[in-house]
Amino acid sequence: MKPRTSSPIVRELLETGRITSFPVIDAHGHMGTWPAIWFPNSDAQQMIHTMDRCGVSTLVFSHHNALQDPQTGNETAQQEIDRFPDRLIGYYAVNARYPENIREITRNFSRLRGFAGYKILAAYNKTPITLPEYAPLWAHAHEEKRPVLLHTWGGDTCAGWRQVKEIAERYPDARILMGHSQYGDWDEAISLAKEFPNVFCELTAAGDVNGVVQKMVDDGIEEKMLFGTDLPWFDPMHLIGVIACSRISDAARKRILHDNAAELFSRWLSC
């Protein structure tokens, strides 16, 4: 049976298979293979096919290889951004274990094409985002108001809510995207997004938890929520469906799926 809803957005989804009144922007993606998973659709062309199917116009991503090897992995990402400049925006992945790479890229970021900001997989690298090795990155992001996507998870001591709070206070113009919204530490994530204008909740995996999307909207952070999928991990239609069927307004749905990211990435969407 059809869902009982009066939402024009849900009707669009049901009738056309995707949202047609505005393009969806995915603020959290990757690309390429990953050791622990077999991906059917992990190259750029396949991912863009998925984006087309789901009405996603733009993906902001870091290449999986760059999370392991920043030097060569980010170069691969650059090649794919150059192939699809109107569909892909990059996060330059960094790791404090390679501090020279961080110093070099923060000095020469302008040589990159289509990169908005940075990605830190702090918990995996076991490098707290507060380490001095990351300071040049935060200073650069602060100075140029650039986004930094963090992998954040409840209880994490590398990019948990305490570390994010410290960075948000120290670098108020850096745009801090809490990937996975401090999964499990929902109240802390929401508090940070409310307290700091530069902190955002990104919904990959987090949004799948029953009630999280509604709680965030009810708690007043709909302008700080971002749609994300970890593509090529998750079919975008999954989280689109969660957002569509959550007890929130169409205005909030559009904010999460498009408006917030369109504002955050406006400088790069025009590339």
Add this chain to the structure above:
Amino acid sequence: MANPKTSDVSPAAGAFARPASDLRLFDAWTLVGATRQPPLQPALTAETLLAEMDRCGVDEAMVSSASVDGASPVDTNPALSIFRAASERLHPIYHILPTCTGEIVLDTFFDDMRTNGVRALAADPEAHRYLLNGLTFGDLFEAMIEKRVPLYLKSDWSVVTAVLKEFPELIVIVRDLGSWGADRFCRPILDAFPNVHVEISTYKLDGGVPALLERYGPERILYGSGYHTCAMGGPAMRLRNLDIDRDAKEQIAHGNLERLLREARP
């Protein structure tokens, strides 16, 4: 700033399989009831579950007790009768226990299942502390094979493999495959054991279901949501808008589960 326009998204929607807005959905895995650490929006009543199903366009649902993490199936199984009584759209799943303690007596257990419209069972060896093997469950599993009653197992792949090696004829539904792509685990099992089915609530892998479909056909894939832990709307919309043909979608959405329940004779 130049926001991307809808026209920038190509190819057109017509290039993909038509969405199945009117798809009949029979959810193979939902949870209800109180737990020690409840989810944000727990479903404690049939009314809550049914309202969510209406909102997400889900016709019927298999209902398992979430309370089994801290309560005995001796108590949680009968408690599910409230859900069956509330609506014919809801179909209870009982949890099993070993017969050696007398907590389950085979004849009366199946009588009870028939009386209460129960046509599927689930096992939680971790919560209920038993070994899921022939030594402990040989009598029950032999009866389940004869009666074609499906057994839900969590995706603890070592346990699933061991059970199937001992009871290859057992009809198994592996639930909650996990969001970390399960193909390296589940494919060898699907290859070896034709009575195994997978419930895809948390199998969100992009392109995963079409790839399973290509290798195994649609008959062994079951739509499920994992509600009330997981949001119900995601898996339903994902399946409706998957780029696969309508017949396969119908089988995954409801046909396969209906067949399994029809064939079960507790």
